[in-house]
Amino acid sequence: MEKGKIIFLNGVSSSGKTSLAKSLQEKLTEPFFLLAADAFIDMLPEKYNNPNKSGAMPVILKAITMTHHTIKLFSDMGINVVVEHIFHYKDWLDECVELLHECPVLLVHVTCPLDELRRREKERGDRDIGRAEIQLQRSYSLNNYDLTIDTFSNTIEECADKIIEFLGCTENYIAFKTLWSHIH
Secondary structure (H helix, E strand, O other): OOOOOEEEEEOOOOOOHHHHHHHHHHHOOOOOEEEEHHHHHHOOOHHHOOOOOOOHHHHHHHHHHHHHHHHHHHHHOOOOEEEEEOOOOHHHHHHHHHHHOOOOEEEEEEEOOHHHHHHHHHHHOOOOOOHHHHHHHHOOOOOOOOEEEEOOOOOHHHHHHHHHHHHOOHHHOOHHHHHHHHHO
């Protein structure tokens, strides 16, 4: 069975991942399921879904690992997915690379200037103000992407079109394979 394609959107909160994922789902001619790491955390009981609460972090880490394994499961079943995620830790990246290096993964860096991230956080009203800035400072810095898009300089539709253009050629899917070769 042919593996399903994975469009892996990596970026901080309010960078435009969700809007971009939904635009991709609308524009793509074949179905792509949306898998978001936050959705797995949201499945947790309230007492475990906040990393600042006692005993919550090990449960949150299991939810993230479940996300990574679910991405692989979908691809192994021939199902295409768009993934919304952020590599808070190098371990998360390493786990994804280990699990997905044989899958057709297009790794996309979703960027946006800090001032715009701040504006979006305030406008949305459902975000902790400053969350994106903290994520920018604390998240694992990765220099190896298949494609980088800026949701401030380009519209969501233009960003989706760039990804779709790259998606058409599996020779563009080299980031995870390169990362895997560095680990092994």
